[in-house]
Amino acid sequence: ADPDASTQVCHLIFKKWEPTYVPAVALLLLLLPLSLSALLIPHYGPLLAPLFALATYHTVLLTSISLYRILPWHPLYNYPGPFLARLSKWWIVWKGRNGRQHFYMQELHNLYGDIVRIGPNEVSIRDVGAVEPLMGTQGLPRGPSAGGQALEPPVSGLIIIRDPVEHARRRRPWARAFSTAALKEYEPVVVKRATQLCEQLAVQKGSIDLAMWLSLFSYDVMGDIVFGGGSDLIVNGDSDGVWSMLQSASGGQMAYYHAPWLAHYAKRLPMAPMIKKLRDFATDRAAFRYKNGAKTKDLFYYLSNEDEAEKTSPDMGQVISEGMLATVAASDTTATVLGNTFWNILRYPHYYKRLQAEVDKYYPAGENAFDTKNHSKMVFLDAVLNEALRLYPVIPSGSQRAPIPGKGDRLVGPYLIPDGTQARVHFWSLQRDPRYFSQPETYWPERWLIAEGLERAPEGELFAHDANAFIPFSFGPENCVGKNLAQMEMRMVCCYLVQNLEFELEKGWDPAGRERAVEDQFVMRVRDPVPVVVRRRT
Numbered sequence: 001a002d003p004d005a006s007t008q009v010c011h012l013i014f015k016k017w018e019p020t021y022v023p024a025v026a027l028l029l030l031l032l033p034l035s036l037s038a039l040l041i042p043h044y045g046p047l048l049a050p051l052f053a054l055a056t057y058h059t060v061l062l063t064s065i066s067l068y069r070i071l072p073w074h075p076l077y078n079y080p081g082p083f084l085a086r087l088s089k090w091w092i093v094w095k096g097r098n099g100r101q102h103f104y105m106q107e108l109h110n111l112y113g114d115i116v117r118i119g120p121n122e123v124s125i126r127d128v129g130a131v132e133p134l135m136g137t138q139g140l141p142r143g144p145s146a147g148g149q150a151l152e153p154p155v156s157g158l159i160i161i162r163d164p165v166e167h168a169r170r171r172r173p174w175a176r177a178f179s180t181a182a183l184k185e186y187e188p189v190v191v192k193r194a195t196q197l198c199e200q201l202a203v204q205k206g207s208i209d210l211a212m213w214l215s216l217f218s219y220d221v222m223g224d225i226v227f228g229g230g231s232d233l234i235v236n237g238d239s240d241g242v243w244s245m246l247q248s249a250s251g252g253q254m255a256y257y258h259a260p261w262l263a264h265y266a267k268r269l270p271m272a273p274m275i276k277k278l279r280d281f282a283t284d285r286a287a288f289r290y291k292n293g294a295k296t297k298d299l300f301y302y303l304s305n306e307d308e309a310e311k312t313s314p315d316m317g318q319v320i321s322e323g324m325l326a327t328v329a330a331s332d333t334t335a336t337v338l339g340n341t342f343w344n345i346l347r348y349p350h351y352y353k354r355l356q357a358e359v360d361k362y363y364p365a366g367e368n369a370f371d372t373k374n375h376s377k378m379v380f381l382d383a384v385l386n387e388a389l390r391l392y393p394v395i396p397s398g399s400q401r402a403p404i405p406g407k408g409d410r411l412v413g414p415y416l417i418p419d420g421t422q423a424r425v426h427f428w429s430l431q432r433d434p435r436y437f438s439q440p441e442t443y444w445p446e447r448w449l450i451a452e453g454l455e456r457a458p459e460g461e462l463f464a465h466d467a468n469a470f471i472p473f474s475f476g477p478e479n480c481v482g483k484n485l486a487q488m489e490m491r492m493v494c495c496y497l498v499q500n501l502e503f504e505l506e507k508g509w510d511p512a513g514r515e516r517a518v519e520d521q522f523v524m525r526v527r528d529p530v531p532v533v534v535r536r537r538t
């Protein structure tokens with residue numbers, strides 16, 4: 001009954017199994033010390049003994065955990081990083097509050113180098129040589145962080161599945177849904193929504209927030225593609241409140257990524273109502289969709305196995321979870337990239353004019369700007385989008401990977417990632433590293449043309465461009481499954497808007513200030529508007 005021995009046992013149990021089952025945690029953290037207090041009653045009396053036992057037990061436990069984390073026998077001891085990050089994950093949560101994590105991690109890489117210990121058991125990497133070994137087919141599976149989003153752990157969307165075999169199985173219907181043939185089926189959706197958007201923008205008076213309109217657009221597109229309809233934000237506004245709820249609810253999410261175990265206790269924590277509302281919304285849409293059957297081959301058609309490609313169909317809970325994932329993964333991301341692209345080309349109007357000239361070349365007035373046949377030739381269109389994705393990757397801190405628990409340490413390029421620890425490539429820092437991209441902090445679309453040999457680098461410029469360090473959709477078997485859809489949607493809407501409308505930033509608005517509004521909330525959020533004045537092109 002030595003408190004020292006029992007805290008050691010408790011520490012070992014947490015280290016090995018990370019129990020999340022609430023009764024087991026209560027047993028280890030409350031009942032065990034309270035049972036020890038019986039021994040102390042003769043010394044401190046019945047009131048003080050339990051308090052004393054709890055205080056001693058937790059002090060010894062915390063000291064033991066802290067010592068283990070900072071002393072040389074911790075497997076990540078040799079990796080540099082801030083002292084307090086070695087002690088606790090709450091350090092990075094604190095430094096990243098208000099969406100500042102991307103800036104802090106970049107600072108850490110500048111200070112400590114290509115690999116930094118950002119938590120007791122986690123490292124961040126800024127080295128192009130680690131991309132393939134960490135995330136490629138021979139790399140590591142997903143880490144536990146995304147699990148923080150699942151308040152109901154038994155039913156989880158694709159993005160939180162860690163077992164590579166199960167992940168590959170669950171990804172099959174998604175892959176069918178985004179095959180080249182399936183993408184063709186979604187083109188009419190983009191045509192309909194981009195036309196609506198263009199008509200609405202053309203009749204707005206004075207200055208409007210283009211970022212918001214692009215967000216409504218991508219949300220409507222997503223609704224049509226995932227559930228075959230049901231959202232009409234461009235025309236009717238946010239009547240069910242889901243869009244504004246998604247916009248406002250991102251603060252504080254990072255804590256769940258760094259401490260995914262919180263999800264097991266989070267039913268009453270701030271994010272829970274948002275997730276529940278989103279789940280209710282997805283449940284309603286799914287019920288509607290089940291009832292009405294397939295009118296088009298939407299994502300639901302593949303996810304619920306209406307295409308009968310799999311022997312067994314998933315249950316409704318799983319389809320709803322996937323629908324929720326698609327809702328978030330498809331709308332916020334695409335809208336953010338579109339908003340960031342327009343913000344930057346309008347901020348540097350010669351880029352806007354150049355894009356307009358390219359659009360006019362391939363789609364002069366009267367030509368169908370939705371026809372995707374010219375996309376592969378539109379190098380400047382790709383350049384402005386790629387440059388927005390490079391400077392502002394929508395998952396700035398990257399996606400966590402970890403060795404399969406209990407299967408031993410893994411070597412990632414030159415870095416050893418021990419069993420029980422996690423690693424991520426920090427996209428924001430990698431894509432802004434001067435070794436991989438010249439003038440890395442500048443929005444400079446021409447770099448993509450120079451890299452292709454279509455233009456010459458400026459006189460005296462030692463041009464650096466490493467395409468392997470450009471991974472906004474991530475890399476390997478767990479990368480973004482919606483990449484082709486996102487690219488098709490972004491190219492189509494850009495061509496159509498630029499062909500038909502003339503945009504100008506609101507006079508007097510300082511576009512540089514928007515840099516400070518870029519937040520890393522796992523998915524990037526930019527709270528400032530892009531105020532523009534729009535008119536039809538004559």
Ligand code: HEM
Binds near residue numbers: 331394475481
């Ligand atoms: C410009 C837009 C987008 C960007 C930059 C983007 C980026 C990403 C990134 C970085 C990941 C993490 C991958 C990893 O863990 O390695 C991801 C995952 C995912 N994205 Fe996207 N995404 C975009 C649009 C979309 C769209 C339109 C969809 C359609 C539904 C989508 C669906 C998904 C799904 C389902 C996953 C999980 C993939 C898996 O676990 O296998 N994304 N995305």
